[in-house]
Amino acid sequence: MKRTLAAFALSSLAVPALADDAADFSADSLAAPGDGVELAPFLQCAPYARQVSGIQIYGDAHTWWGQAQGRYATGNAPKVGAVMAFRPHRGMELGHVAAVSQIVDPRRVLLDHANWSPIDGRRGQIEKGAMAVDVSPSNDWSEVRVWYAPLGKVGTTVWPVEGFIYSDRSSQPRATVATAPARKQTSKGFLAAFAEFQ
Template sequence: MKLPLNLCSIIAGLAALGAATEGVVYARSADMAPAQTSELPPYLQCVPYAREVSGIAIFGDAYTWWDQAEGKYLRGNEPKVGAVMAFVPTERMQLGHVATVVKVIDKRTVLLDHANWSPINGRRGQIERGVKAVDVSAKGDWSEVRVWYAPLQDLGTTRWPVAGFIYADGKPKKAKPDTRLAIAPAPKPQVSLTAPATTKPSSDFSKAFAALTEPASPPAARREVTAQAAPARAAPPPIARKPVALPPVKPKPAPQSDPYAAVLAQYD
């Protein structure tokens, strides 16, 4: 049966649209598995595969990994082997995506291991190993990437936004307390409850103590030097003093003799 020309054009257009929309509906978390129907069979999601390959113990949809890693793992914008590239959710990839870096080619090219990105042989949830991802951001900070897409056998045309990298071997270190201003407590004095034992002072100590009590006398040589060095002092000139006029002394009257006293003095 020959199809009309317009119907063939519609089918070809739909096929081209499917090839150009790489990774649109395949970046779903396995923690939110889809219903098992005949139209949508179960398939491997990107989250459990990234967790198994990287060893990063984060659960939940891919778009939550970046925020969940805060305080648990170090994060940054430099690709390293073993790190997980966390994609930012978009309208076409609402649940986000995670992929593990397995090799760094250069500062703008890496190889990824991830699942549920490209449909291979018409099947979703396929594992892709060692596929290329290229940084296409204006600043070279890995905020936008293009990823290998199997149906095209080349990099996809979409520029996917990336939050950054979560490092598996970079758990945050706990801050140590600052001890620079800490003051050590003063040691407590040791109090003895027993009387100290009395000991007899040594002879050396006694001699030393006796020497302290004796008057110190300078050595003979020191005295000689001192006597020779001391200059003779000249006698000071006499001080001229003015004579002081004294008041005349009045003679005291002679005491009158007591006749009775003279008689008594003979018999005393």
């Protein structure tokens, strides 16, 4: 019964498609309440992106790009503090939003986001410093590949991106979200990911 409920909960969430980026993940690996495991709070991507970026847009992630028009500056160049707005794609029907925390080079950035990779077998967790790589033919950030924790590297799925929504916040410290952070990526994992794209 617990596994059935966990599987139902997983299927009802707006999350990245599991096809290419989670070959080793299944609903059976989820920890269910009552298994003696204390679970971290579940977070959706939109409230987390809003809190860390200061961009005051509400609603499903796929609506953020349209809502931003005329309210916030938008574009196709990453900037620290901007929100990367993903288009719905495959199983990710509601889109995704993630805050840019660092620009590594013209084709790689680090993202802070929630509800992307399952962490310890559970979705809805925060990842900080997750690499995203521009793989668009025109180098315009319209297509990216993103770090996927179960693989321990940048995933194989190419995700379509609308663009970046720029925060009107001027160099203010980032808000802290009261929740358990996702397991940190190891420097070994980052080095392998960097080497793959050099």
